[in-house]
Structures are given as structure tokens and as C-alpha cells.
Amino acid sequence: MLPTWEDLFELIHSTPNVRFRDVRETFVDTAQAYNELWIAGELDEGIYRQKGTRWQQVIATIITARTGIALASREVEGLTRTHRPDMVLFRDDGVPLVVGEAKMAGTRAHVTPSGIRGPERGGSVDLEKRLKEVKYTSVDLKLRHGGTQIGEWQEWIRSSLPHFCSFWAFLIVGRDRPEWIFGRMRSLREYYHDGIGVCMFRFEDGQYLAYEGPEFDEFDVDVAIDEIIALIRA
Secondary structure, eight states: OOOOHHHHHHHHHHSTTOOHHHHHHHHHHHHHHHHHHHHTTOSOHHHHTTHHHHHHHHHHHHHHHHHSOOOBOOOEEOSSSEEOOSEEEEOTTSOEEEEEEEEEEOBOOEEOTTSOEEOOBOTTTTHHHHHHHHHHHHHHHHHHHHOSOOSSHHHHHHHSSSEEEEEEEEEEOTTOOHHHHHHHHHHHHHHTOSEEEEEEEEEETTEEEEOOSTHHHHTOHHHHHHHHHHHHHO
16 A cells, blocks of 8 residues: 555654655655545645645654754745745744755646546656746845855855755656756756755556666755754754
8 A cells, every 4th residue: 555645754753864765665655645635536636736845844753853944945035035935944043044945846637537638748847937936036135135246156155054855756758858957957957056855766567666777876865954053953
């Protein structure tokens, strides 16, 4: 029997000094269970679209289990507009210390509860739009709270508050090319973000399987989480 999100959160809380790698297999199985309900037309579209929120809760719950500090979605003032990122932690003086975004993408072909057949959508569909959103949020917040005297761009990104991380979970289907996605992630990390974590999985022989490979050392979810935890403890 495939696990539920509640099963996954219970596992996180019950695992001492939990790391994402400790629960990754259960996360992938839970994502499959969620998608199976959607494919069968047994899950309302509004609920299914909350899968990104579930991914955010996985990351935030790991951080909370290890630090006792809760990161939640909150409004943060940027230079040009107000943002509401997925995870925010403020310093005592009101300056955002940590900001995180969580994105989960990719859907197999499915039937909606009303009987309409929906097409397969790979994890890379609309990726450029999502990247544009998180790039803008990162820069706008850093301009407000880190100052507008930029100097050397990459040094300013690294030294300015808030520390900005993004976490990505991709279902790889159809024409998705993992190497292209990793290329986009490298540009995002080099020029806009402080840390990035990536999890990819595919559907094979009726089972969701997590991708392995050296690229995931480069975008290790646990490394990005550890950076946040180090800031919290400091």
C-alpha cells in the first residue's frame, strides 16, 4: 500500500536528525500515490494543484524537526512589490534571514473527476516561467534588504540578505531532458540563488523511481537544507 502525506510527515518527525535522503524513497512513493488518485479521476483538481504545497511542507517539516523552528509562507517586502514566498524566517529586527521556494512539476496523462482526459505534462513544461518568477523574487528581496549598491553581481547575490534557496521536484516524462533542466538550475544558482536542491523521479514498470547520478551531488537537497539550518543555529 502506497503511503500518504501524513505517513511521510510522521516518518520525518520520528527519524532522529532526519535528512531528506532518509525519506526520499517514501516521498517518491507518496508522490506516486497522489498522482494515481489524480489519474483515476478520484482527486479534485484544486486539491491536486496543492502538490507544490506538499513538497514545501516536506522541506519545512525536515527543518522544523531538526531545529524546532517553523518556516512558513509569509509576506515579505521587496524593493518594488510585496512577495509571499513558500518559506520565510525573519530575524528579530524584521529583516528576512531565510527565504525558500518549493516547486513540484510534472503530471502523467489523466482523467479529471468530470471525465475529461488531460494530457501528459513533463516537469520541464513552464519551467522558464517558474524560473523567471523565482529570479525576480530573489533579486527584488535582496535589493530591499541587502542594499542597492551591487558592485560585483555574484558576490552581491552571495552576501546579501535574505539567503534565498529553491527546492525542485520533477516528474520526468515525455520529452523532458534532465540535462537541460540541470543546465537551467546551474544558471539559477550561479546568478540568482544561494542554494538549490533537486529531486527527480520517473515512471517505470508501474513504479515511480528516483533518479541517481553525479548531478544530484551538485544540487543535493540536504546541502541546501543544511545551509538554512546553519543560518538558523547561528
